[in-house]
Amino acid sequence: MQSVTRQKTRVGEFELIARLQAVLDEARQVAHRIAPPPAIVDIGDDAAAVRRGKLVDLYTADAMVDGVHFRRGQIPWKDLGWKAMASNQSDIAAMGGHPMYALVTLGITVDERAEDLEEMYRGLTLAGNKYGGQVVGGDIVRSPVLFVNIALTGVADVPVNVPEVERAPVMKGTMRQPGVAEAAVLMKRSAAQPGDLIGVTGKVGSSAGGLAALDRSISGPEAQTLIRSHFHPEPRVPEGLILVQNGVLAAMDISDGLVADMGKMAHLSNVSARIELDRVPVDAALKRLFPGEWNAMVLGGGEDYELLFTAPPSLMQQVLPMLGNSAAVIGEIAAAATGGSETVLVVDSHGQPVPVRHTGWDHLLET
Amino acid sequence: MQSVTRQKTRVGEFELIARLQAVLDEARQVAHRIAPPPAIVDIGDDAAAVRRGKLVDLYTADAMVDGVHFRRGQIPWKDLGWKAMASNQSDIAAMGGHPMYALVTLGITVDERAEDLEEMYRGLTLAGNKYGGQVVGGDIVRSPVLFVNIALTGVADVPVNVPEVERAPVMKGTMRQPGVAEAAVLMKRSAAQPGDLIGVTGKVGSSAGGLAALDRSISGPEAQTLIRSHFHPEPRVPEGLILVQNGVLAAMDISDGLVADMGKMAHLSNVSARIELDRVPVDAALKRLFPGEWNAMVLGGGEDYELLFTAPPSLMQQVLPMLGNSAAVIGEIAAAATGGSETVLVVDSHGQPVPVRHTGWDHLLET
Numbered sequence: 193m194q195s196v197t198r199q200k201t202r203v204g205e206f207e208l209i210a211r212l213q214a215v216l217d218e219a220r221q222v223a224h225r226i227a228p229p230p231a232i233v234d235i236g237d238d239a240a241a242v243r244r245g246k247l248v249d250l251y252t253a254d255a256m257v258d259g260v261h262f263r264r265g266q267i268p269w270k271d272l273g274w275k276a277m278a279s280n281q282s283d284i285a286a287m288g289g290h291p292m293y294a295l296v297t298l299g300i301t302v303d304e305r306a307e308d309l310e311e312m313y314r315g316l317t318l319a320g321n322k323y324g325g326q327v328v329g330g331d332i333v334r335s336p337v338l339f340v341n342i343a344l345t346g347v348a349d350v351p352v353n354v355p356e357v358e359r360a361p362v363m364k365g366t367m368r369q370p371g372v373a374e375a376a377v378l379m380k381r382s383a384a385q386p387g388d389l390i391g392v393t394g395k396v397g398s399s400a401g402g403l404a405a406l407d408r409s410i411s412g413p414e415a416q417t418l419i420r421s422h423f424h425p426e427p428r429v430p431e432g433l434i435l436v437q438n439g440v441l442a443a444m445d446i447s448d449g450l451v452a453d454m455g456k457m458a459h460l461s462n463v464s465a466r467i468e469l470d471r472v473p474v475d476a477a478l479k480r481l482f483p484g485e486w487n488a489m490v491l492g493g494g495e496d497y498e499l500l501f502t503a504p505p506s507l508m509q510q511v512l513p514m515l516g517n518s519a520a521v522i523g524e525i526a527a528a529a530t531g532g533s534e535t536v537l538v539v540d541s542h543g544q545p546v547p548v549r550h551t552g553w554d555h556l557l558e559t
Numbered sequence: 560m561q562s563v564t565r566q567k568t569r570v571g572e573f574e575l576i577a578r579l580q581a582v583l584d585e586a587r588q589v590a591h592r593i594a595p596p597p598a599i600v601d602i603g604d605d606a607a608a609v610r611r612g613k614l615v616d617l618y619t620a621d622a623m624v625d626g627v628h629f630r631r632g633q634i635p636w637k638d639l640g641w642k643a644m645a646s647n648q649s650d651i652a653a654m655g656g657h658p659m660y661a662l663v664t665l666g667i668t669v670d671e672r673a674e675d676l677e678e679m680y681r682g683l684t685l686a687g688n689k690y691g692g693q694v695v696g697g698d699i700v701r702s703p704v705l706f707v708n709i710a711l712t713g714v715a716d717v718p719v720n721v722p723e724v725e726r727a728p729v730m731k732g733t734m735r736q737p738g739v740a741e742a743a744v745l746m747k748r749s750a751a752q753p754g755d756l757i758g759v760t761g762k763v764g765s766s767a768g769g770l771a772a773l774d775r776s777i778s779g780p781e782a783q784t785l786i787r788s789h790f791h792p793e794p795r796v797p798e799g800l801i802l803v804q805n806g807v808l809a810a811m812d813i814s815d816g817l818v819a820d821m822g823k824m825a826h827l828s829n830v831s832a833r834i835e836l837d838r839v840p841v842d843a844a845l846k847r848l849f850p851g852e853w854n855a856m857v858l859g860g861g862e863d864y865e866l867l868f869t870a871p872p873s874l875m876q877q878v879l880p881m882l883g884n885s886a887a888v889i890g891e892i893a894a895a896a897t898g899g900s901e902t903v904l905v906v907d908s909h910g911q912p913v914p915v916r917h918t919g920w921d922h923l924l925e926t
Contacts, residue, residue: 203673205699211673212680216694219684228659228714231695240695242660245612251695253662253710257702292595293609295620297664297708306570306578313579317586327583328598328607328618332572335624336704341664343620343710347595347611 209235236460237381238286238444239346248377249292250346252283258338266406269308271423273315276340279447281323281427282497284346286445288379288436291324291429295343299335312340323429348377349436379435379501383442384461388502388525391511393431394473394518396450397486398422400493401478404485414477421475425497431515435501438511443501449492451548453500454536458525464533467523470541488549491538576602603827604748605653605811606713615744616659617713619650625705633773636675638790640682643707646814648690648794649864651713653812655746655803658691658796662710666702679707690796715744716803746802746868750809751828755869755892758878760798761840761885763817764853765789767860768845771852781844788842792864798882802868805878810868816859818915820867821903825892831900834890837908855916858905 203211213235220230232248233241239252256276258264267275277294284291296316300309313327320326325344402422405415428445435443442461446453450472458465469487478486502525503511512519529535538546570578580602587597599615600608606619623643625631634642644661651658663683667676680694687693692711769789772782795812802810809828813820817839825832836854845853869892870878879886896902905913 208673208676209699211677215677215680216684219681219688220693228657228691228693230693231660235694235696240660240662242695244616245614247612249611249616251660251662251710251712253664253696253698253708255664255666255698255700255708257666257700259703260701290595293598293607293618295607295618295710297620297622297710299622299624299706306575309575310578310582313582314586317583321586324595326587326595326597327602328609329602329620331620331622331708332576332579333622333624334627335706336626337702339666339702339706341620341622341698341708343618343662343664345618345712 233287233378233380238283239289241287241348241378248348250284250287250289250348251343252280252346253341253343254279254283255339255341264338267423269311270315270318272340273312273317274319274424275315276342277316277319277325277344278323278425278427278497279495280342280344281319281325281429282425282445282447284344285427285429285432286379286443286499287346287348288377288432288440288443289346289348290433291320292326292345292347294320294325294327294330294345296327296330297341297343298330298332299337299339300332301336301338302334304338316342319427323427349433377436379432379441379443381442381444381457382460384457384463384465384502384525385442385504386463386525386527387504388442389505389508389521390454390465390467390523390525391501391503391508391519391521392446392473393428393499393515395421395475396446396472396496396498397478397490397493398475399425399495399497400489401475401482401486403493404482404489410481414481417475417477418481422495425495427497428499431499431519434514435499435511438514439507440501440503440511442503443499446496446498446500447494449494450496450500451491451536451538457500457502458535461525462528463525464527464529464535464537465523465525466537466539468541469538469546471520471522473518473520487546491546491548600654600745600747605650606656608654608715608745615715617651617654617656617715618710619647619713620708620710621646621650622706622708631705634790636678637682637685639707640679640684641686641791642682643709644683644686644692644711645690645792645794645864646862647709647711648686648692648796649792649812649814651711652794652796652799653746653810653866654713654715655744655799655807655810656713656715657800658687659693659712659714661687661692661694661697661712663694663697664708664710665697665699666704666706667699668703668705669701671705683709686794690794716800744803746799746808746810748809748811748824749827751824751830751832751869751892752809752871753830753892753894754871755809756872756875756888757821757832757834757890757892758868758870758875758886758888759813759840760795760866760882762788762842763813763839763863763865764845764857764860765842766792766862766864767856768842768849768853770860771849771856777848781848784842784844785848789862792862794864795866798866798886801881802866802878805881806874807868807870807878809870810866813861813863813865813867815861817863817867818858818903818905824867824869825902828892829895830892831894831896832890832892832903834903834905835908836905836913838887838889840885840887854913858913858915
C-alpha cells in the first residue's frame, strides 16, 4: 500500500546509539521546567541511576526476540522466562544494586499455548525470587513475532548521604574523598584506572559453547553443562553486592563477549586493557568439545552474564576470595592506547598477541 | 526445524492475564527474603505504585507493534515517537502522577533509515519535554517487526506521610480518615463509589474517527483534526494532577474504549455505571463525517487517552471547571449490577438503552 522507498539503516549499533543520544541531548537543552533531576548515571552504562529521595534507584531494560535472541521450540519456556529476567538482573548486579521491581512486556503471536506462557512466567518468577525482582505490571500485545521485554528497577546498596562509618562492611583498600559517597555506592563502566587488575566472577565462553552444541546437535553431559549455561545463566547479584560493598568502583556484565565488553569499559574509562587468555576461567567441557574454537568462544561469545571488574591490586587480592572458586584475575589496565596499539590486547602465556576475531559485536550489522 | 505442534493460545486477554497473575501470586508465597516490599498498587491499574523512601513511585509500560498498533509509512515517525511516549504518560496521568524517567526498547528490522529513527526520538522527547519523562536508557535489538516499548516511571504528586495541612491546594469535598494519606495521593480504578458522578476530560471517539478517515482515505480539514487526535494524542498529565490535588480518588485513562474501560473500573470498584450518550463530549467533525457510526466510535473506539474519573457531586462540581471546556459529566455510578443487568448501561436522552457493540476490547482474540 505504501510507496515509501525503503533504505537500509546502514549505520551500526554504536553510530545509531550515538545519533539517537544526540537527539536526546538536544531535547534536554530545552527541557520543560517539570523535567526531573538528571540521572546520576545515564545511557551507556549497564543501568541508569537516578536519585529518589535518599535512595539511588537503578533502571534497565532488555528485550529478547524469537529468532534473534532465542528460538521458540528450542529453549524451554521456563528457561526463556528465567533468562529474560536474569539478563536484566545481571545489569543491576553490574552496578552493585539489588533488583527490585519488574515490568514485563510480552508480544505474542497468539500461536502460543497459555500453558507455555505460564511456564515462562514461572521461570521469570523463579529468577525474581532467587535474585530479587518482583513483577508489578507490564503490557501484553499481539505481535507477528514473539518477544519479551523486561524493564527492571533496582536500588543501590547503600543510600546516599549516609556517613561512611555507618556502612558495613567497612571499606578497605580504596582511597575515598569526603563527598564522593554518592559515586562510591555504584560501580560504573567508566571507572577503570591504569594500574587496576581485571577480574571476572566466573567461567567465560560457556554460553557460546552451549549455543554451538545446540546448533550442531552435540549431546552428552558436557554439552548439557554448556547448554545449561546458555539457557539458564545465573546473574551475579550477590557477587555484585560483595564487590560494591568492598569498594570496587568499575564493573560491567559480559553480555556481548569478553573482548567487546572490555573494549567498552576501556573506551569509557579512557584506558587500555591487557588480557592474558590463559588466566581466563574456562570450563573444561568447552575446551574438550571445541578444541579449535574455545579461544574464539571465550573472547567473542556473549551472554555469559559474568561480571567483569577492575580494582587496585590490594583490593583485588582482598575481594577475589569472597567471590567463589571460579573468580580470577585475567589481566590489567594501563594508560589509554596510543599510536595504533589495541585498546584491548589479548596475549598468550608467552606474552604473544592472540588474534581476536570479534572486536565488537554489532547487534545491527551482524546476524 | 522444530516439530512442536502449535496450538492457539485460545484464551482471551483477560483470562490470560488472570492466569499469568496466578503464577505471580504463587511465586510471592515463596518469595526470597530479599524480596522488596509489595507494591501499593499492583497489576490491573494504569500503573503500579511502590514506596521509595518517602516517595511513591509509579511504573508503567506500553508497547506499539508495526501492523498491530500502527502502520509504518502511514504514521509520521515523529508522531510514532510522540504517541509511544504519550500512551505511557497517560497511564501516569491516570494515577495522578508526574512522569519521570523512561526506558525505550526499540526493535528494528534494520530496514529503517537512521534519519527516521531520529525523527521518532524527536517525537518522544517532545512529549517528554512537554509532559515529563526523560529517556535514561533502554535497549535496541534486531527484530523481524518494528516495535517500540516504553517503560515509564512517575512520582505521586504528594509524598506520603506528609500531614494534610501541608498540602496545597487544600482538599475539599471529600471525607478523609486520618491515616489514609497514602491512598489519597493516588487515583485508582477500584475507588469508584455509588453516588459518584462520572467525568471525562475531553472529547471521546476522535482517535477512532481518525483511524477510519485514514482507512477510507477521507481528506479535508475535519478528517485532519481527527487524524491528528489519532496520531498525536495529548496525555492529560496536568488534568490528572488537578484531579488528584483536589481529592479525586478514582480514575483511569481511556485507551481501550469508553464502555470497555468504564467496565473495568466498575468491575474493580464493584459498582455499576450509567452513561448518558448525549452528554459525552464528541467532536462535531466526528458526527459530520461519520453520521451513522460516531456512536459506535464514541462507545467502542480506543486510544483517546482522555481521563475517565468519578467523584461525589460536590467535588465534581468544584473540579470540572478547572479541566477546560471539553470536560463533562457523562453519567453516574450506582451499586453493583444484579440479576443480569448491565455493569455499564448506556442510555440516550430519553433514558432508553443504547445497544453497545463492543463491551470489551480483547487485544488477543480480536484483530
